[in-house]
Amino acid sequence: EEIEKGGFDHFMLKEIYEQPRAILDTYRGRLLAKEGIIKMAGIDDNLEKFLNANRIIIVACGTSWHAGLVAEYIFEDLARIPVEVEYASEFRYRNPVITDKDVLIAISQSGETADTLAAIKLAKEKGAFVFGVCNVVGSSIARETDAGAYTHAGPEIGVASTKAFTTQITVLTLLALKLAKEKGIFNKTRFHEHLSELENIPSKVEKALLSNPLVEIISNVYKDSTNCLYLGRGYNFPVALEGALKLKEISYIHAEGYPAAEMKHGPIALIDEHMPVVVIATNKGHYEKVVSNIQEIKSRKGKIIAVVTEGDVQVKELADHVIEIPETLESLTPLLTTIPLQLLSYHIAVMRGCNVDQPRNLAKSVTVE
Ligand code: G6P
Numbered sequence: 001e002e003i004e005k006g007g008f009d010h011f012m013l014k015e016i017y018e019q020p021r022a023i024l025d026t027y028r029g030r031l032l033a034k035e036g037i038i039k040m041a042g043i044d045d046n047l048e049k050f051l052n053a054n055r056i057i058i059v060a061c062g063t064s065w066h067a068g069l070v071a072e073y074i075f076e077d078l079a080r081i082p083v084e085v086e087y088a089s090e091f092r093y094r095n096p097v098i099t100d101k102d103v104l105i106a107i108s109q110s111g112e113t114a115d116t117l118a119a120i121k122l123a124k125e126k127g128a129f130v131f132g133v134c135n136v137v138g139s140s141i142a143r144e145t146d147a148g149a150y151t152h153a154g155p156e157i158g159v160a161s162t163k164a165f166t167t168q169i170t171v172l173t174l175l176a177l178k179l180a181k182e183k184g185i186f187n188k189t190r191f192h193e194h195l196s197e198l199e200n201i202p203s204k205v206e207k208a209l210l211s212n213p214l215v216e217i218i219s220n221v222y223k224d225s226t227n228c229l230y231l232g233r234g235y236n237f238p239v240a241l242e243g244a245l246k247l248k249e250i251s252y253i254h255a256e257g258y259p260a261a262e263m264k265h266g267p268i269a270l271i272d273e274h275m276p277v278v279v280i281a282t283n284k285g286h287y288e289k290v291v292s293n294i295q296e297i298k299s300r301k302g303k304i305i306a307v308v309t310e311g312d313v314q315v316k317e318l319a320d321h322v323i324e325i326p327e328t329l330e331s332l333t334p335l336l337t338t339i340p341l342q343l344l345s346y347h348i349a350v351m352r353g354c355n356v357d358q359p360r361n362l363a364k365s366v367t368v369e
Contacts, residue, residue, distance in 0.1 A: 004157075010356045012158035012250070016342050017209060020202035022153040022163040023335065026170040033195040036188060038178040042131065042147040049129040050179055053103040055082040057128070059091050059119040060107040061366070063161035063245065067168035068107050069238035070334045074172060078186070078194075078331060079179040088115035089369070092122050100127035105172075108132070109156060109164035110365035111139020118369075120144050133171050135164050149175070158357045159364050160249045162342050165242060166205070166335050173198065173331065197329050201336075204326040208339040211323045215340050218305055218321045219347035222276045228253055229267055229302075230341070231260040232280035233290055239280055239334045243341030250349040250359045260286075260293045271302040278344070279319070280337050283309040284330040294318050305344075307337050 008014035030040050043050065050056075056075055058068035065087055072083040086096075088106070092115065098104070104123040108116050111134035120130050120141065132141050132148030135156065142148055151167035177194050180186040186194070222228070228247055232240035241257035248255050258267050260279065271277065277297050281290040291314050297304055298318050306319035309327050316322050325336040349356045 009350070010158065010346070012160055012162060012346055012356050015156055015158050015163045016339070016346065018154065019163050019166050019339070020205045020209075022167050023170050023205060024202045025152045025154070026167040027174060027198060028152075030174055031195055031198060033192070033199050036192055036195065038174050038181070038195070040149050040174060040178065042149045043175055043178055046129065046131070046147050047182060049103055051182060052101065053081065053129075054099070054101040055084060055103075057091075057098070057102055057104045057123070058083060058085045058107065059088040059104060059116055059123075061088050061113050061115055063165050063242060064107040064109060064116075064168060066238045066242040066245065067165050067172065068105075069241070070169050070235065071105070071172040071176070073235045073238075074176045074331055075179075079176045079183060080185055081179065086119075088113065088119040092119045096122075098123055098126035098128050102128040104128045104130045106130060106132050106141055106145060107168050108139075108141045109135045109151075109161055109168075111136045111141035112365045112367050113141070114367050114369050117141055117144060133168055135167070157364075159359055159362050160246055160345070160356070166338060169334055170198075170201075194329065194331075197332060201328070201332060204328060204336055205339060208325045208336045211325070211340050212343055214323060215343040216347045218323070219344055219351060222303070222305075223348050223351040225253055225274070225276050227270065227275060228255040229270065229275060229277045230255060230257040231263060231277060231290075231293060232257070232337070233260045234285040235330060235334055236280040236282065236285070236337055239337050239341065240278070242338060243278055243345070246342060246345035247348065249362060250345055250356050251352050251354055252360075253348065260290050263293055263296070268296065268300070271297055271300040273301040273303070276303045276305060278305045278307070278341065280307045281312070281315045282307070282325070282333050282337060283312065283327065284333065291315060291318070307340055
């Protein structure tokens with residue numbers, strides 16, 4: 001097992017560090033930036049289904065559901081296709097309206113999650129076209145779907161999902177970009193800008209990983225906290241949810257993710273000097289509004305850990321801790337902002353003596369309802 005961990009103390013840390021390579025493997029052979037082409041057999045063969053779809057319904061559980069939420073922003077913003085994201089377990093039991101004009105995308109690392117599999121069967125019965133985004137090759141979901149795209153992240157052993165999440169977002173970004181181009185929403189220049197920036201992501205993830213020593217220091221300050229709030233807006237709202245889920249899963253600290261602007265409708269009541277608040281405040285997408293949320297937290301003495309874009313000035317003056325990530329296109333920021341949040345949960349869990357790779361009560365793949 002030590003050999004498999006490749007010199008890392010835990011699989012989770014190894015998998016966090018594998019992300020630059022995993023993301024590259026996900027788009028390798030699919031993203032041809034110079035030629036201005038995205039090639040994915042599962043999509044190319046079924047392009048009409050996607051182009052004629054009334055809407056896309058995304059079903060998933062856990063971290064994969066969070067990737068689905070990011071994809072909702074991506075598909076609507078870039079490809080202008082209406083999207084609904086559903087917990088697979090809720091979808092299957094609420095008599096959903098599904099027609100043969102719907103495309104259902106099922107996201108699952110393991111490809112074995114029982115609720116997601118059942119949701120797929122239901123959608124197929126009702127005539128929807130079902131597309132799978134799985135990591136495990138030949139898994140039940142990969143076999144049950146009409147078509148799909150693998151994430152190619154390599155085996156994920158740590159129960160808390162890390163590289164599966166970023167590679168799912170990568171696949172879904174490729175799909176959205178392809179549709180944006182086919183629908184004529186993206187001209188050549190804009191398409192090229194996105195493709196070449198996606199190619200820069202692995203090296204930018206490497207840079208984001210350089211925050212590790214700083215994140216370890218921050219973790220030491222907050223390791224004994226009993227609660228933690230995560231805030232983000234737009235593309236980074238699902239990242240806030242995912243950051244909170246990671247902390248809950250492996251360190252057993254109660255954490256909640258919230259859209260930053262919703263803070264005033266509840267969570268603000270919780271803020272005092274004992275409450276660490278992780279805020280994603282990158283320079284694109286409602287930056288000024290997030291800054292004013294940070295001011296509100298500060299005036300209530302909350303402790304602010306902010307994830308900002310390199311070179312940020314405003315947030316630095318307000319936050320207790322600032323973690324920088326490289327600049328990128330807004331739609332790609334989740335691939336970078338996620339990294340320090342993964343590291344934060346990892347270090348806090350290690351410092352609390354938790355079993356990082358096999359947290360209590362959780363399973364890597366949930367094959368029962
Ligand atoms: C379990 C795992 C999570 C995972 C979720 C969905 O709860 O512990 O890490 O996100 O299942 O799994 P899937 O394999 O369908 O992505």
